[in-house]
Amino acid sequence: MKEVFYECIAFERTGKILTVTLNRPDVLNAVNKRLHAELASLFTDLADDEAEVIVLTGAGKAFCAGGDIDWMQEGIDDPASFERTATEAKQIVFGLLDLEKPIICRMNGDAVGLGATIALFCDVIIAHDDARIGDPHVSVGLVAGDGGAIIWPQLIGYARAKEYLMTGKLMTARDAVAMGLINHAYEGAALDSETRKFAERLANGAGKAIRWTKVSVNIGLKQLAHAIMDASISYELMSNLSDDHQEAVNAFREKRRPSFTGR
Structure with missing residues (x-):
């Protein structure tokens, strides 16, 4: 694996388990241009790694706070650059779905926007019970x-998905477990012990059977992704050019509520 390529992602091996950490803790692991490009390559590169199980987590207090606001402004100022972002977004999703090795999301803190998408496309999501998850794209006009x-x-x-996606509301990890959005939520140090226990169970299991079961389950998801992704990314590209998106970015920087016009 080309670990030298990665500036915003860290790696730690323990036997057959590779822990992959989004590593921009000073900004809650918000995704900028560099991290987005690294995520687009990450899961393809992990296919060539010797690890049997991947644990994906975030450094510091958050799993991933979503898109970096300065990067959003770059996408507004240079729409052509946002087209590259759209291509990478597909690579991230299909990379997650195509990787045969099981991926456990250790959701150590909030997973927001793209962070939520990455977490939910993992195979098992184990969260700290103080964490929240949500996809507030609409809150920034996207x-x-x-x-x-x-x-x-x-x-x-x-029905529930549209409620949360159209409002951008976040939910607690415990509510997410009750709703079936994620698998487990644990307090304090139990997050580490339970994640490790589950990772070791998979690492010590029948590897081919586990991997190919994942492949089989993901067939339907991959079909859906192929059917939906081009259209949904195209709509996001269009919304990047909207007045409401610029207003949301301005409001975030000015620490005020956005005043949307629907344009």
Whole structure:
């Protein structure tokens, strides 16, 4: 694996388990241009790694706070650069779905926007019970096009998915467990012990059977992703050009509520 390529992601091996850490803790692991490009390559590179099980987590207090606000402004100022972002978004989702090795999300803190998408496309999601999860693309005037429109309805049904995607509301990890959005939520140090226990169970299991079971389950998700992703990403590209998106970015920087006009 080309670990030298990665500046915003850290790696730690323990036997057959590779812990992959989003490593921008000073900004809650918000995704900027560099991290997004690294995520687009990450899961393809992990296929060539000797690890049997991947644990994906975040450094510091959050799993991933979503898109970096300065990077959003770059996408507004240079729409052509946002087209590259759209291509990478597909690589991230299909990379997660194509990787045969099981991926456990250790959701150590909030998973927001793209962070939520990445967490939910993992195979098992184990969260700290103080963590929250949500996809507030609409809160910044963007379409939830980078995978949220695919995965949320499959996990919690269309009515609930539309409620959360159209409002951008966050939910607690415990509510997410009760709703079937994620698998488990644990207090304090139990997050580490339970994640490790589950990772070791998979690492010591029948590897081919586990991997190919994942492949089989993901067939339907991959079909949905192929059917939906191009359209949802195109709508997100269009919303990147909207007045409402610029207003949301301005409001975030000015620490005020956005005043949306629907344009």
